[in-house]
Amino acid sequence: MKKVTHIVEELVTPIVTHMGLELVDIEYVKEGKNWFLRVFIDSPTGIDIDQCGVVSEQLSEKLDEIDPIPHNYFLEVSSPGAERPLKKARDFERAVGKNVYVKTYEPIDGQKEFEGLLTAFDGQTVTVEVKVKTKKKTITIPYEKVASARLAVIFS
Known part of the structure; x- marks a missing residue:
């Protein structure tokens, strides 16, 4: 049986x-x-509430047709927000030049959390x-060691 998220993705x-x-x-x-x-x-260019509403209505109709979820649930359609997750390689490619927050599965240079400017992704x-402190340091993280990542809003 397919996972709910895979069915919804289709x-x-x-x-x-x-x-x-x-x-x-x-x-x-x-x-x-x-x-x-x-x-x-x-x-x-971003999305607006009307686009979220259209997607929600059309998806809701499709879900009602095949009914893949056996219990009650709340359907929410929205923007990922300013701190959108970086999950796929193309997300990282688009985020080059932007501030990010990255967690790793294991320590790199004694740390598992990094926040700063994504300067490259290959x-x-x-x-x-x-x-x-007052210096900049470049950290290179193997892609397979990234546990989670997202864009970061940094207030200065």
């Missing part, structure tokens, strides 16, 4: 593609007593320029 991809949008991520999680199906969409390594 249903929502044609909808967002037709609208000129990008599917960023899908989450299916239980929080407290409630289940949530969250679909994150975006475009190079498919094998993620290069982040971090500030250590």
Whole structure:
């Protein structure tokens, strides 16, 4: 049996593609007593609430047709926000030149968390320029060691 997120991806991809949008991520999680199906969409120019509404309505119709979820859940369609997750290689490629927050599976130079400017991504390594006190330091992280990453909003 396919996972709910895979089924939803198959249903929502044609909808967002037709609208000129990008599917960023899908989450299916239980929080407290409630289940949530969250679909994150975006475009190079951003998205608005009307686009989220259209995707939500069309996806809801498709989900009602095949009914892949056996219990009640809340469907949420939204932008990934300013601190969008970086999950795929193309996300890292687009984020070069932007501030990021990266967690690793194991320590690199004694640390597992890095925040700074993503200066390069070559498919094998993620290069982040971090500030250590008043100096800048370049950290090269093997891509397979990245546990999670997201864009970072840094206030200065």
